[in-house]
Amino acid sequence: MPTGDLVLAMFGSGGDGVVTMGEMMAQAGAKDGLDVMRVEAYGPQIRGGESSCTVRLSNQPIYTQGDEVEVVVVFNWQDFLRFQGELVVAQDAVILYEESDTTPLEDLGLSLSEEARWIPVPFIALAKEAAGTTLAKNIVTLGILSEAFGVPQALIEKAIIHKFSKKKAAVLEANIKGYKAGIEWGAGIKDRVTDRYLEYEPGEARLLMSGNDASAVGALHAGCRFFAGYPITPSSEVLHFLSEWMPKVGGSIIQTEDELAAMGAIIGGSFAGVKSMTATSGPGLALMTEMLGLASMAEIPVVIIDVQRGGPSTGLPTKSEQSDLFQALWGSHGDAPRVVLAPADVEDCFHATVAAFNIAEESQMPVIV
Numbered sequence: 001m002p003t004g005d006l007v008l009a010m011f012g013s014g015g016d017g018v019v020t021m022g023e024m025m026a027q028a029g030a031k032d033g034l035d036v037m038r039v040e041a042y043g044p045q046i047r048g049g050e051s052s053c054t055v056r057l058s059n060q061p062i063y064t065q066g067d068e069v070e071v072v073v074v075f076n077w078q079d080f081l082r083f084q085g086e087l088v089v090a091q092d093a094v095i096l097y098e099e100s101d102t103t104p105l106e107d108l109g110l111s112l113s114e115e116a117r118w119i120p121v122p123f124i125a126l127a128k129e130a131a132g133t134t135l136a137k138n139i140v141t142l143g144i145l146s147e148a149f150g151v152p153q154a155l156i157e158k159a160i161i162h163k164f165s166k167k168k169a170a171v172l173e174a175n176i177k178g179y180k181a182g183i184e185w186g187a188g189i190k191d192r193v194t195d196r197y198l199e200y201e202p203g204e205a206r207l208l209m210s211g212n213d214a215s216a217v218g219a220l221h222a223g224c225r226f227f228a229g230y231p232i233t234p235s236s237e238v239l240h241f242l243s244e245w246m247p248k249v250g251g252s253i254i255q256t257e258d259e260l261a262a263m264g265a266i267i268g269g270s271f272a273g274v275k276s277m278t279a280t281s282g283p284g285l286a287l288m289t290e291m292l293g294l295a296s297m298a299e300i301p302v303v304i305i306d307v308q309r310g311g312p313s314t315g316l317p318t319k320s321e322q323s324d325l326f327q328a329l330w331g332s333h334g335d336a337p338r339v340v341l342a343p344a345d346v347e348d349c350f351h352a353t354v355a356a357f358n359i360a361e362e363s364q365m366p367v368i369v
Contacts, residue, residue, distance in 0.1 A: 143182020
């Protein structure tokens, strides 16, 4: 029996295109009217290191990542092992793994069930043969997933064309060949995974965005016309998003030399009469504490987006944790009132940011989201 809800997870090294695969699948699903949730995980390395992406596609509203991963794609077992403790794989999951990896499975210490369907796939060989480069193995994999598991096929092809449209024609052609080779190979395993085939009625396209994007859109909607920020993972996406869109609505944006300067800049912007905001993470919020007190003391309304990372000090830049609530509430010397809003999900990031600007204006004090 086909399913109306599917959870897939991909694992590989930096440069394998795992995150790109997840992005394309999520975009295709959202455009076809499915509810979608995408979660990325990767190491702090600038280049290389392990990476994973989990995508849930459903014809019903999604509120969680799902209880179990039902389809697993493994380019490299060593990379999978780094994430093994972070996910629950279904007993009867479909495991697609690189055929050329000759490491005996019993030697890997896998926690996967023997009841799973283990399917070796020549990802590398297919990519080299069809596209002329092993770099296209993620595109080949998209073809396999779209054919065997019902991930929206035509929309993924459009996403591939869009991604490579600015490249040379030969690059686009090679990737389309790789995608079609994956579709052809995926047809051969379709009968073995019919219970994991995603069946649904296409509907109205949905908007797909991250919490960072939702907060940025909420700020623009609330009338924010000045943003000052210093890049810090995982809040940098707010800076990136607004650097493109803020000028289009007549606003200004500045990348400052540090977090203290960013906080000082938005205090100045608000004092001059412009709704102002910054975005940071835990270490940056710690540096902003004195300026936060100034905004409170001088009764200047500003909004600070705190995208939380895990751990104390520099912490875990690529891992998230609800770790800054006490700092946001009580991080101050003297009596410095502020309002703290904690969004529940991506949609709430939009509404909470709009509310933050309204509360800041009404109360004449800083608001942290």
